[in-house]
Amino acid sequence: MATILLIAEQAHGHLKKATLSALTAAQQLAQKGGGQIQAVVIGAGAAQSAQELAAYLPTVHAVEGGGFEHALAETHAAAAVEAAKKVGATDVVLAATAYGKDIAPRIAAKLAAGVASDILAVVSANQFKRAMWAGNAIATVEVTTPVKVVSVRATEFPAAQKSGSPGAVQQLGVTAPAPKTKFIEFNEVKSARPELTEASVVVSGGRGTKGDFKPIEALADVLNAAVGASRAVVDAGWQPNDLQVGQTGKVVAPKLYIAAGISGAIQHLAGMKGSKTIVAINKDAEAPIFQVADYGLVADLFKALPELTEEVKKLK
Amino acid sequence: MKILVTVKRVEDYESKIKVKPDNSWIVTEGVNYRANPFDEIAVEEALRVRDANAPSEVVAVSIGSGAAQAEIRSALAMGADRGILVKHDGFLDSDAVARLLQKVVAKEAPDLVLMGKQAVDVDDNVTGQLLAEYLGWGQATFASKKESLESPEEKAKKPGLRFGADKKTVQVAREVDGGLEVLEVQLPALITVDLRLNVPRYASLPNIMKAKKKPIEELAPAALGVDVSPKVKVVRVEAPPARTAGIKVPDVATLVKKLHEDAKVV
């Protein structure tokens, strides 16, 4: 019987939400191709995260230990492959996050598998939809190898539901290969706001802010929203890199996306077109962002955003 | 130091991309081509590393049809020393590209391979990582730097990659979820680059002229002993679901009313 192995992502004993979307994709794959799902969690805190994941799945493997403390592609891909061999995996599924993108191809290379990257939909047991050319085209790709690796765009799949009976966690002993890579440091961008890819409301600013994000942040505060940005903003160093929404940044699909001072280049749209409701505030009535906006307001953002913040406050 | 850098010929991101009526691919007639923008950042970094570590050499490699000579020439015009074209007409999946590059690396024995983190045509972000695993090398994907693109370091065209004094290791700041991670990779190493590593230079006219005389070697997949049949095939290409423009609202009060009463999102 086919076995699908889900590679979970976690940090310090906490599961990343994207993993639950990848699990939904794995479940769809199991429905279409048959088979059962098991998962593996790798890294410091894996046992604790595995416990969390066991609420969704009967069997979750945990790989911990010195060699896996940091998420190095070499060691984590090696552990994932050990787990895949142990369970006889025909498919390896993981979220297309920075972590997932870093390790998925290495896993595929070790398993002589084809890799379908950043999929939007499961068409059949070996066919998947994915975006190409900045979302200007949607391709159906077919993986022709016996073993397949699939990375999943989390915004396209809802989070999986807990199963009735919690599963079991099994420690998996894997010897870490001596990596040619060493972790030096992590400069975390700390924010009290919801995570960009997980927030139900996102307020994004573009070059039109001229680097002044105060009106964006004030609105984000009253909406409990995450803050996003266009490439122009991030390139200028006005906001951290990891706030870039778009083709080559984060893909978001909140219930409300507010774009202020963003022109709406195709590369930006590729990262937010899937939002439920889009609001655009731009002083240029011809800006392409208005072509995808449900509600467009032609206005100066420095005037409109503070007003909007006040009006929303009144509603609460 | 020897640096191998990849340049893929891709559709210009400013061109209008349309799907073919028979859903087999996109319309290529009337589309402009250029080097993948991420690869241009890789070329720029390769040149900065070379110039900071003389004597060094930068070799630009492309895999594609004869037309990809143009993208190699553009890398040579930026300043790369010589080019290699692995000539193949038609579709190649990223795995075949990685296995072809593996052979080129075996032949050239570079200390560093620099690639764009993704090609903006198929957008799959896998080739560098596949190659690193096939080579058994360490990797640092999504290379960036701590300094911004407006910083004095960038204006002085300093490399973002930091080599150890013995030139046996390189430190790379990576754009990952939640911040910047710094890794140290042993050489030879594979690095894929992100947008904030540098601002690529424009080729000057004299350098464009000089590039015409620089050598480009041609190789063939069969001679390299690589079976290029794809592990991942494209079976259909469709236009994305269209999102229709909504309405313009006259003022903030109307906007809030709509969001509250119609869309019910605030």
Ligand SMILES: Cc1cc2nc3c(=O)[nH]c(=O)nc-3n(C[C@H](O)[C@H](O)[C@H](O)COP(=O)(O)OP(=O)(O)OC[C@H]3O[C@@H](n4cnc5c(N)ncnc54)[C@H](O)[C@@H]3O)c2cc1C
């Ligand atoms: C390889 C590649 C990858 C890319 N990836 C991404 C990506 O992932 N994400 C991304 O966002 N971009 C990406 N880009 C860049 C993209 O093409 C655009 O350049 C970028 O999105 C523009 O950002 P912007 O809309 O903030 O700036 P601009 O295009 O300069 O637009 C600024 C807008 O602000 C408006 N404005 C100015 N002042 C005000 C005011 N006071 N009030 C209201 N409106 C005002 C103007 O009318 C204008 O429409 C990529 C480009 C390339 C080549």
